[in-house]
Amino acid sequence: MSNSLPPKQSPLTYHSSGVDxxxxxxxxxxxQRAAKETARHLTAHGFQECEASRGESAxxxxxxxxxxxxxxxxxxxxxxxxxEIMVITGRSFYGxxxxxxxxxxxxxxxxxxxxxxxxxxxxxxxxxxxxxDRERAEALIHGWKKACDACQASWGxxxxxxxxxxxxxxxxxxxxxxxxxxxxxSNLVLGETLQAGDSIILLGSSGIxxxxxxxxxxxxxxxxxxxxxxxxxxxxxxxxxLDPTVxxxxxxxxxxKAEIPLHYMANITGHGWRKLxxxxxxxxYTITSVPPVPPVLQFMVEQGPLELAEAYGxxxxxxxxxxxxxxxxxxxxxxxxxxxxxEALDAGTVTAGDKKVVIEPLGISxxxxxxRLRN
Numbered sequence: 001m002s003n004s005l006p007p008k009q010s011p012l013t014y015h016s017s018g019v020d021x022x023x024x025x026x027x028x029x030x031x032q033r034a035a036k037e038t039a040r041h042l043t044a045h046g047f048q049e050c051e052a053s054r055g056e057s058a059x060x061x062x063x064x065x066x067x068x069x070x071x072x073x074x075x076x077x078x079x080x081x082x083x084e085i086m087v088i089t090g091r092s093f094y095g096x097x098x099x100x101x102x103x104x105x106x107x108x109x110x111x112x113x114x115x116x117x118x119x120x121x122x123x124x125x126x127x128x129x130x131x132x133d134r135e136r137a138e139a140l141i142h143g144w145k146k147a148c149d150a151c152q153a154s155w156g157x158x159x160x161x162x163x164x165x166x167x168x169x170x171x172x173x174x175x176x177x178x179x180x181x182x183x184x185x186s187n188l189v190l191g192e193t194l195q196a197g198d199s200i201i202l203l204g205s206s207g208i209x210x211x212x213x214x215x216x217x218x219x220x221x222x223x224x225x226x227x228x229x230x231x232x233x234x235x236x237x238x239x240x241x242l243d244p245t246v247x248x249x250x251x252x253x254x255x256x257k258a259e260i261p262l263h264y265m266a267n268i269t270g271h272g273w274r275k276l277x278x279x280x281x282x283x284x285y286t287i288t289s290v291p292p293v294p295p296v297l298q299f300m301v302e303q304g305p306l307e308l309a310e311a312y313g314x315x316x317x318x319x320x321x322x323x324x325x326x327x328x329x330x331x332x333x334x335x336x337x338x339x340x341x342x343e344a345l346d347a348g349t350v351t352a353g354d355k356k357v358v359i360e361p362l363g364i365s366x367x368x369x370x371x372r373l374r375n
Contacts (some may be wrong), residue, residue, distance in 0.1 A: 012218060012304040013314075025372050032374065035228045051189040055280070057108035057267055058180070060188065067182035069114035073104035074122075074175035078213045078241070081220075083171070084227050085238040092136050095143030096175065096244040100210040102147040103245035104269070105176040107321065110252045111265040113189035114180030115372025116151045121158030122175035126167040131160075151249045153178070187256055191264040191279045198263050198350040199330035200276065200285060203251060204343025205320030207243040207294045211269040212315045216241050216296075218284035219304050229303075233295045240296030246342070255323070256341035260333055264324040272314045274371040276322055276357045287359045291318040309364050324350060 032054060039049040050067065053060035056264040058069040078100055082093040106116045121144060132138045147153045167173050177239060182188050208216055220237065223229045227238025248267075254263060266278045276285045293301075297318065301311050311317055325333045330346045355368035 011214065011221060011307050013310050025038055032288045050190065053112060056112060056190060057111040060112055065194055066185060067188055069109055069112050069180045069182060071105050072175065072177040073108060075101040075104060076210055076213055077217065078210050079172055079174060081213065081217065081227065081238055081241050088228050092139045094136050094139040096242055098140050098143030098299050099147040099244040101176050103247050104210055105178040106151050107248050107267045109178050109180045110249050111267055113187040113262065114182050115253065116158040116178050116180045118154045118155050118179050119148055120177045123158065124163050124173040126169040126171050127164055128162045128259060130170060130172055134155045147247065152246050166283035186223040189262050189265055194279055194281060194324055194350065196350055196352040197327050198324045199327045199346055199349040200350065201325060201330065202291055202319035202347040203225060203321040203337060204291055205294065205316045206246050207256045207296045207316055208241055209245040209316055209320055215314065216300060223303065231295050231299045237299060246320050251337050251340050251342045254336050255333060256335045260325060260336065262323060262325060266322040268316045268319055270321060271371055272316060273312045273357055273359065274366045277355055277371055278373060279315045280374060281372045282355045284351045284353040285317045285348065285357045286351060289345055289347045290359065290361055291345050293318045308362055312359060312364055313366055336368050365374055
């Protein structure tokens with residue numbers, strides 16, 4: 001099979017793939033304002049919200065002796081790639097897709113210091129015929145259970161609607177909700193202790209994870225062999241896209257057991273490295289070392305092509321999760337995370353100043369106006 005690549009084309013952007021955060025984010029802020037007005041209902045039950053969790057990756061409620069946190073996330077369009085690769089290779093990747101879906105939820109949940117307790121599934125299909133493919137359905141179910149086991153969380157249940165006319169026939173829309181516990185209450189992480197001089201620890205990603213898939217699919221459409229195009233590691237582009245998202249709960253759990261104070265955490269998903277400045281405070285996040293870029297992401301940069309600012313502003317580029325700790329705890333944090341089986345890099349420092357992310361080795365900066373996630 002020929003694997004010749006097309007001549008370079010004009011650079012792509014996430015916006016050109018159909019995802020415009022300038023449109024989406026204002027709606028999120030509108031929803032936040034409406035949601036905030038409902039917090040008063042908790043007092044009737046003797047509870048209260050942690051107001052600082054509004055705008056964070058997970059919502060936190062104080063229930064007295066501990067906190068509970070909750071999150072709902074969807075997979076996005078990665079299942080479409082799995083369907084295409086199934087046609088090319090004859091292999092089902094729905095076990096990996098299941099892990100991706102759970103990772104979208106639990107990796108957000110743990111940013112506030114929560115331990116995942118239960119996970120619920122949402123499997124919405126275009127018709128009940130989707131479940132007639134037993135290999136695909138069983139791969140999804142077994143993969144879901146395996147990911148729950150990896151997170152040491154209970155699969156509590158879920159919903160499997162057939163939504164003809166809403167979901168395309170023979171397609172599936174996947175989502176997960178997760179509830180977690182923060183106990184002892186001192187494990188709560190909402191950024192109150194983040195300060196100048198803190199270190200930025202980046203945890204390695206396995207690839208694209210589940211954000212930026214619309215952009216990845218757009219690139220596939222530019223390639224003569226599409227998803228079957230070979231990358232530098234000898235695998236098909238579509239196979240690289242389908243590498244499952246890293247589950248980070250055990251990394252955070254290891255740091256909690258080591259009693260390392262965690263000042264802030266961020267799941268690097270949509271908005272890419274701009275997520276490093278998710279904290280509401282005015283800090284400059286200076287990156288002095290960048291992790292290796294996974295082959296699939298490097299392929300996207302080269303074949304998109306993507307400008308580096310676009311790539312780091314939209315994709316994880318090898319860093320799937322960020323942990324902010326005191327500078328004196330940086331080395332111990334890296335060692336603890338590595339012993340838990342994760343890649344980790346002491347990548348930079350938090351300083352006082354204008355709110356922005358500066359990636360010094362690449363000459364890239366993102367200002368505060370490029371990330372608007374909270375009121």
